[in-house]
Amino acid sequence: MIDKTDLLNSKDMARFVADGLLRFDELVPPEINRETCKEMEAGIPGAKGGTSLRNLWQSQSIGKVLRLPAIQGIIHSLVGPSPLYDHHAVHTVDAQHDHGQIWHADAIIDTRMHFDIQLFYFAHDTPREMGGTMFLPGSQYRRISESDIARYQNFIGQMPVVCKAGTVFVAHHGIWHCAQPNLTDKKRYMFKLRLNPTVRQKRLWNTDDIEDEAISSVLNANHGWYGNESRLEVVNRIQMWRFLIGDDHFDLGYWLSRLENMPETELQAA
Numbered sequence: 568m569i570d571k572t573d574l575l576n577s578k579d580m581a582r583f584v585a586d587g588l589l590r591f592d593e594l595v596p597p598e599i600n601r602e603t604c605k606e607m608e609a610g611i612p613g614a615k616g617g618t619s620l621r622n623l624w625q626s627q628s629i630g631k632v633l634r635l636p637a638i639q640g641i642i643h644s645l646v647g648p649s650p651l652y653d654h655h656a657v658h659t660v661d662a663q664h665d666h667g668q669i670w671h672a673d674a675i676i677d678t679r680m681h682f683d684i685q686l687f688y689f690a691h692d693t694p695r696e697m698g699g700t701m702f703l704p705g706s707q708y709r710r711i712s713e714s715d716i717a718r719y720q721n722f723i724g725q726m727p728v729v730c731k732a733g734t735v736f737v738a739h740h741g742i743w744h745c746a747q748p749n750l751t752d753k754k755r756y757m758f759k760l761r762l763n764p765t766v767r768q769k770r771l772w773n774t775d776d777i778e779d780e781a782i783s784s785v786l787n788a789n790h791g792w793y794g795n796e797s798r799l800e801v802v803n804r805i806q807m808w809r810f811l812i813g814d815d816h817f818d819l820g821y822w823l824s825r826l827e828n829m830p831e832t833e834l835q836a837a
């Protein structure tokens with residue numbers, strides 16, 4: 568049974584809805600990081616896509632990472648208590664590799680409201696010059712297919728991963744991202760895991776702060792790169808928040824209610 572204190576709260580969830588991404592610095596203890604670095608060098612076996620995550624990696628260090636109460640809480644809050652393993656990869660950038668990856672999302676166009684998550688785990692220190700992943704916060708609702716966006720170079724608000732060992736990011740499957748060049752003499756490792764929900768993603772987190780006024784301002788975040796189209800993004804977030812909290816009337820101001828005003832469907836008075 569998961570401890571409520573390990574779950575995300577409503578403000579974290581609102582941030583995930585706005586940014587498509589959450590960051591947890593130095594969450595994994597150093598000893599497990601060291602063990603997992605060795606494991607990543609040797610290669611980590613996978614399982615068949617669509618099987619339960621629960622019994623995977625029982626004897627591996629990466630299993631210890633995933634069984635940390637804080638990681639269990641993150642997973643539970645976003646995709647529920649019994650997610651499916653989709654796939655994983657140990658992503659590397661070779662030493663002195665001076666090319667960045669093209670901007671992409673890891674899926675074909677995927678317009679489902681329910682979402683998969685991807686954990687990005689950095690088991691060793693990753694300074695800027697070592698080529699962490701670059702993310703574009705707020706991009707997850709622009710549903711693209713893989714490398715449709717490859718022609719772009721830089722965006723206002725892009726966020727390069729610069730972190731200490733043990734840092735974990737969790738992202739919506741639609742997030743735009745790319746690996747960065749590695750200008751150091753050491754190979755860069757990053758463990759990525761995609762998980763699918765098996766339950767309706769509704770109020771799976773600690774909802775004690777669900778009425779907190781800060782939630783609206785978190786959902787209203789403006790990442791800058793979409794200019795005046797921020798209104799579209801606010802509507803996307805309202806829809807996602809409604810889905811997550813199970814309330815079809817939630818709105819920020821009058822944005823979505825205005826579009827739902829359908830006077831033409833009312834009978835005219837005689």
Ligand SMILES: O=C(O)CCC(=O)C(=O)O
Pocket residue numbers: 658659660668673698699700701744745746747757
């Ligand atoms: O290595 C990275 O930072 C990202 C890799 C990645 O996202 C991919 O290959 O799909």
Ligand SMILES: [Fe+2]
Pocket residue numbers: 671672673744
């Ligand atoms: Fe990717």
